[in-house]
Amino acid sequence: MTQHGSNPLIGAAQLQQAKRILYMSHLALGDYVYQGVFLQQLAATYPHLEIDVWFDDCREQRKSWHGGRNQILGQWLESEPNISHIYANPDSEQQRQQQIQDAQQRHYDLVFFIATTRSERFCHYARLIAGDGCAVGAYALNAVQRWQHKEAIAALDASIKVSKSTRFDHISEFYRHHFHALVAMDSPARAFQQLRVPQLYLDALQNSDELDNFVFINHLSTTEKRDWQLAQVFECIATLHQAQPTLRFVINATNEQVTQLQHQVQSNNQLRDINISTFSAKRHFYELPAMISRARLVISVETAIMHLAAALNVPALALIRAKAHQWRPLGPGEILVGGKRVDSISAQTVADKALALLAKA
Incomplete structure (x- = not known):
């Protein structure tokens, strides 16, 4: 039985008659852990539909991390059997306009979006791409912005205001509310994705003795207030090593950061007798979840890593700010809440909690 809102903007009859649909949102890995289940359920509810995804975040200026997100998120989406085609973050406005033209050529019957930022651009692009098709969306614009962009909103076939995320106890409930307001579809059985790593990437780690009995640590994010300091990482590792001398450690970093991180680890005399490796997924997204799947415990600040651990059913100790409570991971493990900064x-608090979790494993 279809379990959707009383009057979704795209009804079941429209979906049954459609052949191709485009979903637009400013996705990151963590977002997709929670949104992906709805796209999977959409495909299961309407198996005849061809589903494409636009995750260009519609920024005017390209960010330094766009390339990395395009690679890792793009590789994950491209491996999803229910997704046919993706549109990543462009290198320039010219490239974005080309993406819009390419999307127009795919002749979507339905285009829908959830945009919590730069909503006016999503309204405009959704209408451009849909052409004679149906374009609807959920936008986050205040009263002044709605007046400024009233023509873009009015050009949509239908729209709703994004409800404030503070209304919901968890981000998964926020997405559930908006997907069911937009699209007539069955309700997913789970609040977040279960991630299955292709055997190829698991096999690549299978014979590595260095990857037994280890803790995977991710201390960096895209903003300083969500980071844990490297000195804290080293202190935590030293404490854990003293309690469990056979424990090994893998510290995650981006490709750009990993060489410097290796040097910092090797030059620290207090860590000389501790088995510490650094890691970065160099070739494919699935290298990261493959590594996480081998860990006894994941310690992560509020980034996609903690959500990937949940998707892999690996115990995680998540370090988050108080204001990020809605983004806490829902998998096994514990959450430690800081104030305005994760650091x-x-x-010592992290080490104590980690040892308690390791004792349960």
Whole structure:
């Protein structure tokens, strides 16, 4: 039985008659852990539909991390059997206009979006891409912005205002509310994705003795207030090593950061007798979840890593700010909440909690 809102903007009859649909949103890995289940359920509810995804975040200026997101998120989406085609973050406005033209050539019957930022651009692009098709969306614009962009909103076939995320206890409930307001579809059985790593990437790690009995640590994010300090990482590792001398550690970093991180680890005399490796997924997204799947415990700040651990059913100790409570992971493990900054959580507090979790494993 279809379990959707009383009056979704795209009804079941429209979906049954459609052949191709485009979903647009400013996705990151963590977002997709929670949104992906709805796209999977959409495909299961309407198996005849060809589903494409636009994750260009519609920024005017390209960010330094766009390339990395395009690669890792793009590789994950391209591996999803229910997704046919993707549109990533462009290198320039010219490239974005080319993407819009390419999307127009795919003749979508239905285009829908959830945009919590730069909503006016999503309204405009959704209408351009849909052409004679149906374009609807959920936008986040205040009263002044709605007046400024009233023509873009009015050009849509239908739209709703994004409800404030603070209304919901968890981000998964926020997405559930908006997907069911937009699209007539069955309700997913789970709140987040279960990630299955292709055997190829698991096999690549299978014979590595260095990857037994280890803790995977991710201390960096895209903003300083969500980071844990490297000194705290080293203190935590030293404490854990003292309690469990056979424990090994893998510290995650981006490709750009990993060489410097290796040097910092090797030059620290207090860590000389501790088995510490650095890691970065160099060739494919699935290298990261493959590594996480081998860990006894994941310690992560509020980035996609903690959500990937949940998707892999690996125990995680998540370090988050109080205001990020809605983004807490829902998998096994524990959550430590700091104040306005993640590094307000002490290394000793993390080590104590980690040892308690390891004792349960």
